[in-house]
Amino acid sequence: MIRVFTLPDLGEGLTESEIVAWKVSVGDAVALNQVIAEVETAKAVVELPSPYDGVISQLHEQPGTVVEVGKPIVSFEVLDAEFADSAEAAAGAPAGEAQRVPTLVGYGAEPETGGRPARRARLNQVPADSAESGGAAAPAAAAPAPVTPEPVRERPRSTPPVRKLARDLGIDLSTVAGTGTGGLITREDVQSASSVPGAAGGVDFAYVGGQVPFDLSKPREVRSPIKGVRKYTAAAMVASAFTAPHVTEFLTIDVTPTMELLAKLKAGRAFAGLKLTPLTIVAKALCIAVGRNPSLNSRWDEANQEIVTMNYINLGIAAATPRGLTVPNIKDAESKSLLELAQALGELTETARAGKTTPEDLSGGTISITNIGVFGIDAGTPILNPGEAGILALGSVRRMPWEYQGEVALRQVLTLSLSFDHRLVDGEQGSKFLADVGTILSDPGMLITMV
Secondary structure: OOOEEOOOOOOOOEEEEEEEEEEOOOOOOOOOEEEEEEEEOOEEEEEEEOOOEEEEEEEOOOOOOOOEEEOOEEEEEEEEEHHHHHHHHHHHHOOOOOOOOOOOOOOOOOOOOOOHHHHHHHOOOHHHHHHHHOOOOHHHHHOOOOOOOOOOOOOOEOHHHHHHHHHHOOOOOHOOOOOOOHHHHHHEHHHHHHOOOOOOOOEEEEOOOOOOOOEEEOOOOOOOOOOOHHHHHHHHHHHHHHHEEEEEEEEEEEEEEEEEHHHHHHHHHOOOOOOHHHHHHHHHHHHHHHHHHHHHHEEOOOOOOOOEEEEOEEEOOEEEEEEEOOOOOOOOOOHHHHHHHHHHHHHHHHHOOOOOOOOOHHHHOOEEEEHHHHOOOOOOHHHOOOOOOOEEEEEOOOEEEEEOOOEEEEEEEEEEEEEOOOOOOOHHHHHHHHHHHHHHHOHHHHHOOOO
């Protein structure tokens, strides 16, 4: 029997998703809950599990295709016996009890132990025409000659962002040798392949009279569809910019004491193996400052005409990924120690870069940080993450002349930029919040007086 599986609603209220990659091919036997595809919603890449035990008979959509919820994406060949068992069980169930068959995206019951492997083995012997008609299998003499499927070439091991980069550069991953763990193909491997003379998609730059180098093998204009994370981010930023009245304030401070503290922490055992950056200290300082200035951790409820102030902090961290800007958040950041924040930031960054951030990690944020300093930028006017009252931009740490103890000395300086929703946050409240963060970064010892 052929069962067609349609793209489900992934629980985000979204109407479409993009097929990023298939994990199976036509003819593959799959088990219930086995991951069969990676699907990108407007927020994240999620894994799609199989709703059936069976054999893949058809893939209706190709990778890179945007599919509406409810449209067919894959067909399975399953045994009639599987559904006969379910029907018998339902017939014997008490009145009013719902029939339980696997219908969702792998969130149903696990496959039973015993019996299933043998069924899958027999399934490969059932002719396709009898399976489609639902009738009994034809005699062996009348069965059509078996068709030997073409060998399926194993897909090179890589992550979704790396595969997208390879597609953009025109690189065939089967020609790239992976240098990552277990032969995993990395971004650096793809970029190296793109610069090799004669490689597919290789860049042949022409330098004429000091012109900026462009890839002359590409057309003069390239049009890309607006979809996925980029489409969602654009709509969210427009809504935020034209709904919340933004105010941005700046504070430039001497953070030499914070940088000295980071150096001491890196040398200690507790933080061994963790990546410590100014962002770690800023995250902790923000949590302390929110406790003293709670209006920065609120939201505007237009429908109920209420201001909702949260007594917890889900700290969003703006992350630039190959798929666009995402803002995953650290849940209950206010309850975490500096060590726990460092661990959470490391995990969040690694997951975002790998394109594995879940929709849950992207929802429920209350206030955000964007680290523009990693790009060498000093200050900016960040746009609020929709539904939040504040976002703090962390600039680049620079060594520059600064007044210190009545003299001019070479110190480490950075600029903080705070944007806030003026409906929720008055200028005094925003200024005090920014000053609190600056005080902690200028002199971490002052933290004792604030808690």
